[in-house]
Structures are given as structure tokens and as C-alpha cells.
Amino acid sequence: MCLAIPALIVEKQGTRAKADIGGVVREISLEIVDRQADVGDYVLVHAGFAIHKLEKEEAEETLRLIHEVLK
Numbered sequence: 001m002c003l004a005i006p007a008l009i010v011e012k013q014g015t016r017a018k019a020d021i022g023g024v025v026r027e028i029s030l031e032i033v034d035r036q037a038d039v040g041d042y043v044l045v046h047a048g049f050a051i052h053k054l055e056k057e058e059a060e061e062t063l064r065l066i067h068e069v070l071k
Contacts, residue, residue: 004044004051006059012039
């Protein structure tokens with residue numbers, strides 16, 4: 001089973017970006033994301049790759065549910 005985590009893009013340079021994942025900033029690849037993603041967008045990240053662009057509401061709800069499960 002694979003798990004992808006919502007992340008907020010905070011910096012972008014070409015197909016590389018820095019994304020805030022639960023307060024930790026990581027470098028990710030935007031090479032395979034399904035739609036154009038820019039600074040301020042949420043994406044699902046798996047194994048260092050953004051794979052899907054999310055709407056803000058969807059990302060926030062997913063993050064809320066993850067935090068609820070981890071309590």
C-alpha cells in the first residue's frame with residue numbers, strides 16, 4: 001500500500017519545488033504532477049514526486065483527517 005501526503009508548494013524553480021509537509025520543508029519533483037502546480041498550491045506527494053494537484057479545501061480536509069487518526 002502506498003501513501004501520498006498533501007503538501008503546500010512554498011517555492012518553485014522549473015520542475016523542482018520546495019514543499020511544506022506538516023511543517024517540514026522538503027524538495028520535491030513536479031515532473032509527473034497531473035496539472036500545472038505553482039507556489040501556494042497543494043499537491044499530493046509520494047516518494048518525492050508531486051503526483052496530483054489538490055484544491056485547498058480537499059487538502060485541508062485530508063490533513064485534518066490524518067491528524068485525527070494520529071491522535
